[in-house]
Amino acid sequence: MKLREIAKLIDGEVTGDPETEIKGVAGISDASEGDITFLISPKFIKECAESRVSCVIVRDIVPDIKKPQVKVSNPQYAFAKLLEHFYVKPFMPSGISDRAYVSDKARTGKDVTISPMVFVSDNASISDKTIIYPGVFIGENSHIGDGCIIYPNVTIRENIRIGSRVIIHPGAVLGSDGFGYVFEKGIHYKIPQAGGVIIGDDVEIGANVTIDRATTGNTVIGKGTKLDNLVHIAHNVKIGENTVITAQAGIAGSAEIGSFVMTGGQVGVADHARIDDGCMIGAQSGVMGHLKKGVYSGSPVIPHRDWLKAVAIFARLPELNKKIKELEDKIETIERRQEK
Numbered sequence: 001m002k003l004r005e006i007a008k009l010i011d012g013e014v015t016g017d018p019e020t021e022i023k024g025v026a027g028i029s030d031a032s033e034g035d036i037t038f039l040i041s042p043k044f045i046k047e048c049a050e051s052r053v054s055c056v057i058v059r060d061i062v063p064d065i066k067k068p069q070v071k072v073s074n075p076q077y078a079f080a081k082l083l084e085h086f087y088v089k090p091f092m093p094s095g096i097s098d099r100a101y102v103s104d105k106a107r108t109g110k111d112v113t114i115s116p117m118v119f120v121s122d123n124a125s126i127s128d129k130t131i132i133y134p135g136v137f138i139g140e141n142s143h144i145g146d147g148c149i150i151y152p153n154v155t156i157r158e159n160i161r162i163g164s165r166v167i168i169h170p171g172a173v174l175g176s177d178g179f180g181y182v183f184e185k186g187i188h189y190k191i192p193q194a195g196g197v198i199i200g201d202d203v204e205i206g207a208n209v210t211i212d213r214a215t216t217g218n219t220v221i222g223k224g225t226k227l228d229n230l231v232h233i234a235h236n237v238k239i240g241e242n243t244v245i246t247a248q249a250g251i252a253g254s255a256e257i258g259s260f261v262m263t264g265g266q267v268g269v270a271d272h273a274r275i276d277d278g279c280m281i282g283a284q285s286g287v288m289g290h291l292k293k294g295v296y297s298g299s300p301v302i303p304h305r306d307w308l309k310a311v312a313i314f315a316r317l318p319e320l321n322k323k324i325k326e327l328e329d330k331i332e333t334i335e336r337r338q339e340k
């Protein structure tokens with residue numbers, strides 16, 4: 001593919017030979033002759049200049065890189081588009097396998113793919129161009145929208161509604177019972193979990209994510225939100241649009257997370273906590289109460305700048321403790337002299 005064709009595809013401006021032949025897309029460290037890569041940080045300029053890569057996608061032309069460049073407004077986005085162009089196979093429906101079980105009462109749309117060992121229950125519905133990989137279970141009265149990809153061994157229990165263009169990675173469980181019990185007469189009595197789960201359009205759900213059904217009502221994941229692997233969403237949680245939750249996070253029951261929120265790995269959110277739109281929360285933070293828009297870290301969370309100061313002090317505690325002991329010894333020596 002000629003560089004001028006690539007520039008047209010990503011709406012970029014070429015500097016250098018537009019007839020350069022591009023055969024693949026790769027990261028800087030993996031790139032070789034014939035590949036195109038991208039640059040978003042000045043610290044990689046030297047590595048990029050010394051690599052064998054044939055072209056670099058940049059935000060602004062870099063004079064130190066003596067290679068053809070394509071200037072775009074967002075290099076990483078352009079890189080993603082090229083990966084999609086070079087390596088993502090076009091959708092080719094393969095129909096319903098005769099080794100899948102699809103209830104006579106279920107509904108399937110046009111151009112669906114339902115693989116062997118899939119189980120589709122009564123009154124479930126699967127819309128147009130959705131792909132269901134082997135080992136998936138779809139419960140009664142659940143709905144999957146258009147153009148979804150459900151990877152192997154996903155469990156979608158009853159009364160779950162999934163929007164369009166949703167991607168669910170292997171091992172995820174949607175609609176497991178919420179963790180609800182009441183202690184009575186010496187036992188933990190199970191509270192029936194009678195609600196459902198609603199997943200908005202363009203959501204991506206990572207491997208082994210668990211999203212509990214609501215006690216009543218619905219657990220809700222807003223459109224465009226992305227959940228990394230091993231995230232747990234408890235019952236009656238509400239998450240807004242285009243929020244990103246990184247791996248191993250746990251969101252407790254009835255918490256509310258706004259739109260355009262970003263969390264680092266292993267963040268814990270307490271039950272009934274509320275996080276406003278646009279918050280950023282550092283890795284391993286513990287969230288309680290109400291967070292207004294801002295950047296936070298620590299457990300329990302505090303504003304990120306305060307947390308950085310606190311961490312700096314924490315690292316010096318052994319030194320400070322030694323100085324305190326020295327001062328105590330000096331004071332004790334002075335007091336003894338005064339007593340004499």
